Amino acid sequence: METSTDSNTNTNRFVYITATIAALNGLLFGFDTGVISGALLYIKRTFELSPAMQEVVVSATLVGAILGAAVGGRLADRLGRRRLMITGAGVFFVGSLLMGLAPNVPWLVAGRFVVGVAIGVASMAGPLYISEIAPPKIRGSLVSLNQLAVTTGILLAYLVNYAFAGPGGWRWMLGAGVVPAMVLGVGMLFMPESPRWLIERGRNEDARSVLSRTRTDEQIERELRDIRRTEEVEEDGLSTLLQSWVRPALVVGVGLAVLQQITGINTVIYYAPTIFESTGFEASASILATVGVGLVNVTMTIVAVLLIDRVGRRPLLLVGLTGMTLALTGLAAAFVLPGLSGLVGWVAVGSLMLYVGFFAIGMGPVFWLLISEIYPLQVRGSAMGVVTVANWASNLAVSFTFLSLVGAVGQSGTFGLYAGLSVLALLFVYTKVPETKGRSLEAIEADLRDGSSGAYSDATAETVEDAN
Template identity: 45%
Template sequence: MAAATSQAASAGPRVSAQARNAKRFIVGIAAIAALGGALFGYDTGVISGALPFMEDHFGLTSLGEGIITSALLIGAAFGSLIGGRMSDALGRRNSLLWAGAVFIGGALAVALSPTLPFMTVARFVLGLAVGSASVITPLYLSEIAPPHIRGRLVSFNSLMIVSGQLLAYLVNAVLAHWAAWRWMLGLAALPAVALFVGLFFLPDTPRWYISKGRQDDAAGVLRRTLPVEDVPAELARIDQARNLEADARRGAWEQLRTPWVRRLLLVGIGLAAVQQITGVNAVVYFAPKILASTGLGTGAAITATIAIGAISVLATTIGMSLIDRVGRRPLLINGLAGMTVSLALLGAAFHLPHSGAVSVLVLCLMVLYMAFMQATLNTGVWLLLAEMFPLKVRGLAMGAAVFVMWVVNFAVALVFPVLLDAVGASTTFWFFGVMCVLSLLFCKRYAPETKGLALEDLEHELRKTAEAKAG
């Protein structure tokens, strides 16, 4: 008895030390890898502050603004397609290293661009890194995290994206005093260097090591995140899951011929389009231009966008806490209703005479709209896309939906400044309000509810529901 007590006492400190080391290792991984999410947010958000000064420097038209803004997004669409395949071939860590190098070179090329065509090409190349990081970063985090904290660690990446946008708004506000738009764009190279250097100190994921037959390397990583006695079982579980997914991928195209699976794919693509067509990135990319149209000065308009970034971070945190309690469908439907009201009021506000009070009102309504968007639609759509597809088509269907999301994002960014000049802010935001109403009807009719169901049970339920609606 005494020996057992002594053994337990000596094991206690060892377990505690192992747990502390594992926590430090995981925190280090999250801090470095999530820089990919922060760069995603920074590079998409920083253009809002740089555009007003680039307009003067390059003599940009509204179409030119749309082209400069959307060049990154079409690059991101193709980068998202490249990222998944590259991460399978080169590894998750090496693919993030590639993305980090492109982030560095792209940020510097954009900042130093001598001409508009050069800027457009540089933004497209930078978009390749943004799109790749949008796929690889959550994949890396989900595969290297222990199961009991996987959800929180992957959600942390979403939080880092909106945090990167907030950082961009803060940098824009400071540098706007000197019209230093090149510095706004070029400073993205600093976190990109931190990502690139930090990744040299991180391993790849156990799943990728196992896929390449490197069992010892996989076990070495698992011993840094799990109790030693749990490592063999986890190795076996990963190997079994990888084999099941390989079998599933081989039958993916055949499965798409099944009517209920095709229906789910179309619903997923529709949800991806809904997330973008309702106008969120028109606000993210062009908030200073919108505020300037109310009579606010350029510097003040850029500074005011900090409120939009701050509410995005707060609302994303709230959405993450609500999604499992409220459910996916109610969150989408109620969020779209709130977005519709916000956009209706925002459109009406532009009919008021220009004044400081009207500028504040427009900012408050944009903040309200972003709060509804980030807490509900943004959180809900990403989670549904990760949950709703059957295993055999999950990778293929998710890739198709994310590609459509980037393409619609590109279209909105290209057309919005032209639309703003052609029909005015009021009509433009009412148009987005109509899109919200149509999206609400779409979600009410087609969006599935996935709350509280294991993925295996969920596939059965979604099949029954899809077949019933199709019949």
């Protein structure tokens, strides 16, 4: 007979394998986010791009991501999470080929747009799927695997950039995305559908079969009962998002989506080599320096994964934003001082790495986790789509204006502005963002529906035992 320990081991193995495969959505997201930073140094020389056209090349993916997120939410509710991720992997594969073979700028921009559509889908589908299949006790760390995959993808992109550094190497940099796309597409063929989506479609036995691989019999019955109870009182459709009882969750999601971007993170990811060049590094050395940024990003995300189900979501956000504010202030100050290519240049590099590290333990993983937890079941995909659109639209606005903003107010003024916005984000988190550690998705929804303070203040008082 199979022992309890063996059963738990098999359950844990299934949960982690499923979450890891789904987290490859984050790897695609991170890879394309990071790879353009190194490729851009050579693309701008190949096609003699002005700063404005560089912004167009970078931002084309963001326009596609907005579209992908806009349609991805509804498709996740209609087609299912699993099929959507398989389709997204195929789209990313095609886009990567288009970029790698691009004979001119319009072709390159088109490839960037196609990849962007896939990233928009992946950025919301991965966390959504993992949150719905994970047991409550470890949901935070499992969903945060997606953000760990994002940072790993960024680091992988930096390594690929360094490996192919040189004239013409940008084609290999951009085309390398076909590999993780194939792994994700094939891997998801063997993964189950989200049990909550199956129940919503009346496929109760299929849902029970999936849950049986991650829960005990008692937990299965309790979870099925809770899901059915929330279904009985919900109204289907996007109109649910406009109801007063959902509004606090919508404010939290959209607020975090915008603040995550306008505090400047993707200016660092997209333009890190450009920033390093301004401190006196050569092109290849600038790309190598970004590997250090990537290592900090991955390391601190691992710290967040280990802590997020222990200390909670709010503490990580508050600590992360405080550190981001201080690091951005230091970065702004460094660019004011003379002799940037000397010691002060290294101060700028250190401040930038600290900024990335504090982002990686707070706003990076916690934002994506929270938006996968706080919305009603029947519109969870659509709600995440709305929030993800806000995130990508803010990303587009910041990335498209970064070089122009630097030209207008200088690097010191630009990073000083981001520091001020980080203070605004800190106040928003302190006053608006709930603690969801250890709570089932149904318990979070019930508190939201009741208008009680449980979901939107200190939710840690509820014992984890009942949520498991």
